[in-house]
Amino acid sequence: MKLRSQLVLLSLCTLALPWAGCQYLRQVDEALSQGQMQTLEATGNAIAARLASAPELIAPDPRRTGRPPGAQLYLHPLAQAPVLDGYGEEWRAQGLPPKVLDDLQGKPQARVTLGRRGERAYLLLTAQDQTPSYRDPRLAGVSNGDTVELFTAHQHYILPVASQGPVQAMWYNPRRGKYERELRIRGRWTASPRGYQLELAMPFALTDGELAVRVLDRVRSDGGTPQRIASTLPADGRPGALVEPLPALQQELEHFARPELQLTVVDQEGFVLARTGRDWYRNRSVAAADDNHNWLRDWFYRQVLATGQLPPLPESQLPPTLTRNRETASQWFGAPTTDTSATSDERIGAVSVPVVTRADNIIERPLLGRVITAQSTSALQSLTESAARRLWLTTAGAAGLVLLLLLGYASWLSWRIRKLHKAAQTAVDASGRLRGDFPRPILNDELGALNRAFASLLRELDHYHQYLRSLASKLSHELRTPLAVMRSSLDNLSAGELDSDSRRYAERAAEGGARLSSILNALSAANHLEASINQAEREEFDLHDLLQLLTQSYADAHPQYGFTLRAPEGPQLYYGAPELLAQLLDKLADNAVSFAPESSEIRLALEATAREYILRVSNDGPPLPEGFEQKLFDSLVSVRNDGGKEGHLGLGLHIARLIADFHQGTLEAANRDDGRGVVFTLFLPR
Known part of the structure; x- marks a missing residue:
């Protein structure tokens, strides 16, 4: 691996700075979140203490004392009066949670939703019945098929189920000794794929603050024993109270209101008695639009702060962990969005504080309700996001600067090493x-x-x-x-x-x-x-003429050998020292004559290219020993096997190489491809 690559990899260690910054931001975010939870708990304790000192604000109705759980029904405040058509579209538009009525086996049989608008109470009931049976007028009795019964504080009403049409509410008149129709109760039946549905309205004064619902499911319209029964009527036969928001409690709660803080007071069963502050469901469309524009940024901050996915905030009914226990509880939620299956990156902290009476003469103090304080972390999240943004920019800039400095230093260091390497390679020429x-x-x-x-x-x-x-x-x-x-x-x-x-x-x-x-x-x-x-002085001459003259001279001097020349036609101009080149060829010819057997051929060949002349001298004879291709041109080196009688010092080829260097050319020696001789090649740049 090159030095530059090593330093680049080493510079990646600077990424530890953003990681350490993220860890610090996570700790800061956790500390701020804990501080927010402690603040919410302190606010809830203050409100709970105020309500405990004035229990009439949270429990003004003494009739609810000691009543069994599940008997009470909640009256939702309605924004508008629903149309009594039996379809319940207005109820579903407001997203009101229904109360589920289970049969004796614990299986859901019906769902009922209650609301109030002005002086009238409204009811929507949806029953699951695969075998609906309607009233048979041929048989005696008010209702001999499926029946819905309403119990108020002073009266019992029977509503025979019909497949379609208006509601007929019957009550027993003891003075006349017969059942009569209650005209103040109006409504309509509709059939549904899974059973039937009832939508009705009645004066609130008719209930006297108490109401119970019972659903009877018969297989046949014969007035026999119902197959399934689902009811909110307790065993003592007394209907449960109708629970609805308390104006006095709402007014008292307004004193503790603060921006971005939602305060909710619920009773023992989790019914909302008063609520003030921000409603995240009303503002979720705006939040959703902001989330759509900044989803990448929010995803990045979520990864940095490691907040994870939180459960969505319930729209109207908080989980039992916050509404149905006697201990202080806290939980984090995700802000709701228009998509009911997803949550935004905004976090909401909720703390539930119990409201317990302060009466000293009571051994087990009863639970009057709970105060739930909830607040968004948008301000804290903006603070941490701003810090994360500054941290990201600072660390990214610092890491980028360090990376550039290290890369520049590595390049400069690598350049110095390459310069030293190149100088060492070219410090000595071929002659030493x-x-x-x-x-x-x-x-x-x-x-x-x-x-x-x-x-x-x-x-x-x-x-x-x-x-x-x-x-x-x-x-x-x-x-x-x-x-x-x-x-x-x-x-x-x-x-x-x-x-x-x-x-x-x-x-x-x-x-x-x-x-x-x-x-x-x-x-x-x-x-x-x-x-x-x-x-020596250089001049321009015809290399072709020089080779022809030398070849003829060698043939005359050594008649026992055959000298041949192969060269391109026409003059081959070259700028050099002809005397030195003639001396170089003399050394090569003398070397060839020394090793070539008599009557063999010594071949000279000239090849011209655009960049250089290539001159070859080839002779038959023994091949070069291994490793002597370059040593032949050194001084005092010879491969002649004459026992030293001739006194050869190996200076001829050394001088030839010096002449080649003078002309900025190269001289090479190699064995022929056929293995029967040696070829010397001279490269002369043009």
Whole structure:
């Protein structure tokens, strides 16, 4: 992995800053939420204490004392009087929760909803009956089929079920000894797919504040024993009270009202007696519109604060955990939306505080009701969202800045390393010479120290290379005098009288001296030639003519070999030193003659491209040893197998490579594809 990639991965650690900020925001949000719950509880305790000191505000009707639970029915305040058509569309539009009536087996049999508008009470009853049976006029009795019965404080009314039509409410007149119709009770029956439905109205004064409903389900219209019975009438036969909001309690509750705070007082069974403050269901369309516009932002904040999905706030009836216990309880809800199956991201905290009488002479103080305080966290949520927004922008900016700085630093560091790598690669040419001065850095960091160490190392190597290059000339100069003394002494010795053995040894010494003299002459010539190469002058000439002339010369000098030339027709102009190129080809031809068997062919080929000339010299013979393709061009390297008799020092190909470097070309050696010889290739840029 590159250094830049490593630093980029390391910079990802800056993402821990937003994570830590989110954790801090979650703790702040949790602390603010707990503080809000404590405030709501304190408000509920204050209201509960006030109602406990004045129990007549929450329990003005003494008739409800000691009544069994489930006997009371709730009268919802109606915004408008429903039309008595039997369909109940107005009831469903207001979303009023019904009371479910179970039969003796605990299965739902009917649902009843009560309301009040002015001085009239309204009732909507929906019964589930797969086998409805209606009154048979041929049989005696007020109702011999399915029946709905109403019990008020002083009267019992019988309503025979009909498939369609007006309601006939019958009551027994003891003075006349017969059943009579109650004309003040008006309504209408309608059939439904699952049974029947009843919608009626009566004067509220007719109930005297008490009402019970009983539904009788018969299989046949024979007046027999009902198969199913569902009723709200207690075992003592006394109807339950009609519960409705209390104006005095509502007025008292208004003193504690605050913006964004909803206060609700319920009785022992959870019926709403008074309510003031914000109604989230009336404002849910506006909230839903805002949620639709900011759903992405709300989703992001929900993920940051980890609030999760909350249950929706019930529209009219709070859960039993808040309405039916004697302990203080709290719960979080989600604000309602137009979609009944979803909630918005606004949270609502609700705290329920019991209202218990303060009468000291009562051992078990009765529960009068509960005070439920609810408040939205919109203000706190706005605060945390604002903090989250600032945190996100700050951390994102800081992380982006750190990332850019690290990326820039990585790029600069990588550039320095690449520059050092490139300088190290090109510091020494193919002949081992140092190409100019190695760059020295200004900075004193670790890379700068490494750069200076490379420069010092190359400088020492260049000094050693210069010493090796001058070693041949120094040896040649220093050895010529003792070699001359040795040769003159051998000449004088050979002029005298020597026996056969002594003369043989003297001749061998003379041959060795001659070989050493030739070696010194070759070293001296190589040094002079290398110096002359750098001083050669360039000119434009025809490379094709030069090759033709040299090929003919080689053929004349070595008649035992066949020299051939393959080149493009026409002049091939080249700008260079023709004498040096002729010398280079002499070295290659001499090398080919040394290894090629007699009567074999030595082929010269010239190829011209748009960018360079390619000159090849190919000969038959033994292949190159493995690994010698480049070593052949080094000084004092030779692969000739002549036992050293000829005194070859490997300087010919070394000089050829120097001439190729002078022309900014390259010289390569390789075995032929057929494995029967060697080919030397010279690349000359045009």
